[in-house]
Amino acid sequence: MNTYLQIHPKDNVLVALQDLPAGQEIQFNGDALQLKQTIPAKHKFPITDLQPGDAVVMYGVLVGKASAPIQKGEAITVKNLQHDADSFHEKDASFQWQQPDVSRWQNRTFAGFHRGDGQVGTRNYWLVVPMVFCENRNVGVIKTAFEKGLGFAPTEVYNEQVNELVNLYKSGDLDAIRNYEPEAATQTDKRNVVFPNIDGIKFLIHEGGCGGTRQDSDALCALLAGYIHHPNVAGATVLSLGCQHAQVSILQDALKKLNPNFNKPVLVYEQQTSGSEFKMLSNAIRDTFLAMTEANKLERKPAPLSKVVIGLECGGSDGFSGISANPAIGHTSDLLVALGGTTILSEFPELCGVEQELINRCVDERTADKFISIMRTYADKAESVGSGFYMNPSPGNIKDGLITDAIKSAGAAKKGGNSPVTDVLDYTEYATKPGLNLLCTPGNDVESTSAEVGSGANIVLFTTGLGTPTGNPIAPVVKLATNTRLAQRMPDIIDIDTGSIISGQKTIAEMGEDILEFVVKVASGEIRTKAELLHQDDFIPWKRGVSL
Incomplete structure (x- = not known):
């Protein structure tokens, strides 16, 4: 294993791939330099002496300038390097790309959920969305009801640990509590037996929708629209208070902008016009359950890898x-x-x-x-x-x-x-x-x-x-x-x-x-x-x- 690396031929620093002790001699490009101090793994040291204002280059680009003299073989730190970067301007060069060989995957597919608009999901979720933070508690009520009722709830291992600690406390055994070390829970994939083709019901709790700028609430509506339009989502239940900046109409406009023919089921409940909280939540739970029976009819089918969209x-x-x-x-x-x-x-x-x-x-x-x-x-x-x-x-x-x-x-x-x-x-x-x-x-x-x-x-x-x-x-x-x-x-x-x-x-x-x-x-x-x-x-x- 190499103990250091020059990332790009233009770089004037090396990266330690493991802890390098002070005094170690480094051979690089036919020259020898001695480390002035221990260089921890992941840190850098220059291959030439640097004076204040000298450029430090990594990955072939400017990444900072020396703020103090740095000897070759000395660790680069916040005390001797300050941020600096190259400026940028209009496009001034053509670009040629040598594509990698993908023949191995050319005819490969994945099993995904095909949506009516041509997108393909890697999961199949029902979504519950509050338009404003005032509805977070109500979303929490729906979350508890559905996750427990449908078997999507996280493991209760920590509840069990608290119960064990309570029992030890009641027995008066404080030493046992101090020495209590439960076994780690095994992570398991809890599959739902009521709706086997639905991966879960998810909840977008947030602190926005009102009280900030109109720009913030409009951006929130656009973001929520992206989630509802998303190929991993079968449909959504939306809870609105009624008087907030983030109006349901703004969300609906954002959905139409993404797809003029948008036709996923979106169930909307506005608390200020729904009467009692109990009535609104009961209706939302009933209608959501019925909608999930339809979402469960969708099954995974082969799709080309071109339908995968990866976030980096x-x-x-x-x-x-x-x-x-x-x-x-x-x-x-x-x-x-x-x-x-x-x-x-x-x-x-x-x-x-x-x-x-x-x-x-x-x-x-x-x-x-x-x-x-x-x-x-x-x-x-x-x-x-x-x-x-x-x-x-x-x-x-x-x-x-x-x-x-x-x-x-x-x-x-x-x-x-x-x-x-x-x-x-x-x-x-x-x-x-x-x-x-x-x-x-x-x-x-x-x-x-x-x-x-x-x-x-x-x-x-x-x-x-x-x-x-x-x-x-x-x-x-x-x-x-x-x-x-x-x-x-x-x-x-x-x-x-x-x-x-x-x-x-x-x-x-x-x-x-x-x-x-x-x-x-x-x-x-x-x-x-x-x-x-x-x-x-x-x-x-x-x-x-x-x-x-």
Whole structure:
């Protein structure tokens, strides 16, 4: 196994693939340098002496400038490196893409749920949606009733643990409580026997709909419309108070915009005109049950892989993200695009410094100009509230080697592979063009994942170096560890270990192919992801301009 890596021939830094002790001699390009201090795995050290203002290059792009003298072989840290990135401008170069060989998958299919509008779902859910946070409690009542009544409720292992602790307390055995260590529960796929063709009933609890700006409530309606229109959704039950900003009529207009012939069942209940709460909820439960009897008639049938729409996401990133899991799913993206499928790359604050590459990959100037406009508007809004993209890396990112936003971004962009950018989507716009789509979202894991699914992703590939317990209510989220240590430490949330790229056991292309095989099984319902088994149903709408 190599102990260090130069990611790109232009780079003037190396990445430690394992802890490198102080004093170790590094041989690189015929020269020798001695490490001035211990370099932890995932961190970087320069191959030449750097003076304040000198550029630091990784992935072949500018990722920062030295803020203090850095000797070759010295660790790069927040104390000697500051964020900097290349500027960007209009599309100025043509782009040629060498498609990967996809003959192995050319005639492959997955078993999906075919919708009347031509979309194909990887799951079949009924959705319950509140138009405003005032209805969250009522949604909770429906959630408890249906999940328990239909057998979709999460495991009650923790309730059992509390009961055991109560019994120990009543017996007066406090020492037994202190030493109490229950066995870990086995994650099981609880299948419903009443509606075997329905994967569950899901609930989009949120804190919006009123009290904010009209822009926020309109965006919320557009996002909810994307979820109802989504191929993984058979229909929806909508609860409205009546007086909120996010009116049902706005939601209905958003649905018609997505599909003028929209005909999924959408059951609407407005509390302020329904009489008693009991009457409204009883009617909603009865009508929802009847609608689910119809949704249950749909069965999985073969569909081409071109009907798969993958969201490309990362969270809890580390110094290995950009050299293992991210480029691996980037290759998966290239494979799917070559098969006629669609992929979505989001998190615009984490594309800082690689904008020009993406601009030049756009299929035309209109697409490139839209990306430029959205990026500049987003950056300006962030700066107007006293922030900026440079503030994106979290303490965990920095601790594990992502010192600047540009370092993080250069690695994060690898999730998009090498294919052309066929479309650029603003927040809540729906993906309609096959190929790689760029979607404007924050870098926040849940906000971004929520948006990718709202734009049509029926599976999300989520890379993590630190361990992020994130899922989505209606789309399977596949969690990929960037390093084997994480996969072994948190096996209950990790689906795929890409650490074999770091160890040299597999190439990026080989891992990308393995991931596509896994995706086909997930899409067909043969595999339930760890996030699904743990009922990680995270959903957070984005309030524009507030989040990075």
